[in-house]
Amino acid sequence: xxxxxxxGLTKQYGGLHALNAINFSIEENKIIGLIGRNGAGKSTLLKxxxxxxxxxxxxxxxxxxxxxxxLFVSExxxxxxxEMSFSSEITLADILQTAARFYPNWNQTLAQRLxxxxxxxxxxxxxxxxxxxxxxxxxxxxxxARTKITIFDEPTxxxxxxxxxxxxxxxxxxxxxxPRTIIxxxxxxxxxxxxxxxxxLIDEGRFVIQESVDQLKEKSYGLTGSEESLSHLxxxxxxxxxxxxxxxxxxxxxxxDLTEETKRKLEKEDVQFSPVSIDDxxxxxxxxxxxxxxxxxx
Ligand SMILES: Nc1ncnc2c1ncn2[C@@H]1O[C@H](COP(=O)(O)OP(=O)(O)OP(=O)(O)O)[C@@H](O)[C@H]1O
Numbered sequence: 098x099x100x101x102x103x104x105g106l107t108k109q110y111g112g113l114h115a116l117n118a119i120n121f122s123i124e125e126n127k128i129i130g131l132i133g134r135n136g137a138g139k140s141t142l143l144k145x146x147x148x149x150x151x152x153x154x155x156x157x158x159x160x161x162x163x164x165x166x167x168l169f170v171s172e173x174x175x176x177x178x179x180e181m182s183f184s185s186e187i188t189l190a191d192i193l194q195t196a197a198r199f200y201p202n203w204n205q206t207l208a209q210r211l212x213x214x215x216x217x218x219x220x221x222x223x224x225x226x227x228x229x230x231x232x233x234x235x236x237x238x239x240x241x242a243r244t245k246i247t248i249f250d251e252p253t254x255x256x257x258x259x260x261x262x263x264x265x266x267x268x269x270x271x272x273x274x275x276p277r278t279i280i281x282x283x284x285x286x287x288x289x290x291x292x293x294x295x296x297x298l299i300d301e302g303r304f305v306i307q308e309s310v311d312q313l314k315e316k317s318y319g320l321t322g323s324e325e326s327l328s329h330l331x332x333x334x335x336x337x338x339x340x341x342x343x344x345x346x347x348x349x350x351x352x353x354d355l356t357e358e359t360k361r362k363l364e365k366e367d368v369q370f371s372p373v374s375i376d377d378x379x380x381x382x383x384x385x386x387x388x389x390x391x392x393x394x395x
Contacts, residue, residue, distance in 0.1 A: 099279050100125045100246060101146060105155035108302075109143050110272040113294035115141040117241045117302040118155065124386075125245070126276040130144075130293040132286060134380050139282040140178070143250050146280075147176035155226065160245060177239035179232055182384035183223045189234065190219035193241075202243035202275075211267065223386070230257030235262055240271055247279045253288075265292050285303075286376045296375075300383035310375065313352075317378045322351045322368035329366070331359060350381055 101123040106327060108116040115138045123129055144150045145157050146173065148164030157164060164170040183192050193212065197203045212219075215233050226234060230253050239247055253261045269292050272279060283289050286296070289322045298305040306313075318325060324347050330336075334353030342348055350373050355363075360370070 098125045099178070100160055102158040103146075103155070106142070106145060106152050106157060107154040108138075108145060109153040114302050116145070116152075116299075119299070119302075121304060121307050123278060123280070123297075127294050128272060128281070128292055129295045130238045130280045130286065130289050131280055131282040131297050132284070133282075134284060134383055135297040136301075137299050137383070140202050140250055141297065141302075143176065143178075143280065143282060144247050146246075147174060149176070153221055159352060172199070173240050173244050174246040174248065175242045175244045176248045176334055177198070177205070177235045177248070177252060179235065179254045181235050181238070185222060185224045187222075188219060188333065189217055189221045189223060192223060192234075192238070195308055196238055196242060200244060204241050204243055207271070208237055208241040211240070214263075217283060229257060229260060230258050231263070233264070236267075240267060243275055243277065245272075245277055247277060249279070250280045251282055253283075261288060267290070268292060270360040286379055287374065289377055298382060303381050312374055313378060316352050316354060317373045317375070318351050318355065319371035319373045320351060320363070320368050321346055321371065322363070322366060323347070325354060326353070326363065326366035326368050329362065331355070337378065338384070350377065352378065352382075 098124050103119055103121050106116055106119040119142065131139050131142065140152065146159055146164060148159070148167055149167050159170050160173055161171055164174070169193070193205070193208050197205050213280055217234060221229070223234065232252060236252055239249055253264060256264060265288070266330065268279065281289060293310050295307065295309050296309045296313060321342065323345060327349055328348055330351065331353065334351050334355070336349055336351050338350040340348050
């Protein structure tokens with residue numbers, strides 16, 4: 098079942114197109130990574146899905162409804178980011194109790210266990226927490242709400258390595274027991290890669306690709322060979338990156354389906370295959386069009 102459907106979504110801030118005619122849909126019970134560089138439009142997109150923002154143009158449907166001002170969507174979707182604000186008057190224990198009243202599938206046992214595991218104190222105030230602790234507490238709210246759709250916008254901001262690992266493990270364990278749609282935004286994929294099923298990549302407000310992690314890995318190759326031998330690639334292959342090496346050799350990162358026959362042909366022409374990280378593939382797919390940092394120093 099489709100739980101999120103986005104058609105022609107455009108969001109402008111004054112003259113700036115933060116999102117430009119985006120189209121995609123998301124099926125239920127999947128873990129999706131929304132990937133993009135700083136300023137790509139990730140938070141804006143997630144806030145449109147959560148019903149915080151009204152699109153400038155286009156249509157957003159979440160669980161079949163326009164999420165803007167929808168009580169049904171707010172009961173069934175939680176949006177977690179580091180700006181989640183709570184009254185400075187109420188304690189962390191009060192916040193958990195309030196969440197329990199609002200979210201129909203809230204799991205208090207899990208909330209209490211995570212609360213104790215991460216050494217929170219019931220009388221602490223949210224405003225007194227450190228950056229990493231805010232993210233950890235917000236993550237507990239996001240996980241334990243067990244809403245049909247859970248959105249984590251840059252959830253690991255400020256978390257140390259061990260907490261980040263715990264977070265992804267907790268997320269996966271709870272998801273396996275209670276499948277739901279979870280969207281996680283990030284700049285980088287390496288630490289997310291193991292939990293994601295699908296990647297949605299955006300760049301400068303535009304949709305780039307929606308692909309399963311496994312397929313993206315299968316279709317990505319690093320090739321090293323002579324210019325002549327690499328000129329025999331099938332026409333539908335996308336060259337994402339190219340650099341000249343010494344000895345008249347060229348290194349290319351390509352995206353495409355190579356048949357076994359094509360691979361054998363390339364190998365016969367001394368083309369070497371090497372793995373490419375999915376992070377690099379996303380980087381090349383969204384690479385800045387101008388020079389790179391070296392250009393600044395020229
Ligand atoms: N409230 C706002 N008013 C004006 N411009 C905004 C506002 N919020 C975001 N923008 C602009 O919209 C674009 C997309 O911002 P957004 O925060 O959605 O990107 P992002 O991918 O989440 O970035 P980051 O990874 O740095 O958090 C940026 O150019 C940003 O400066």
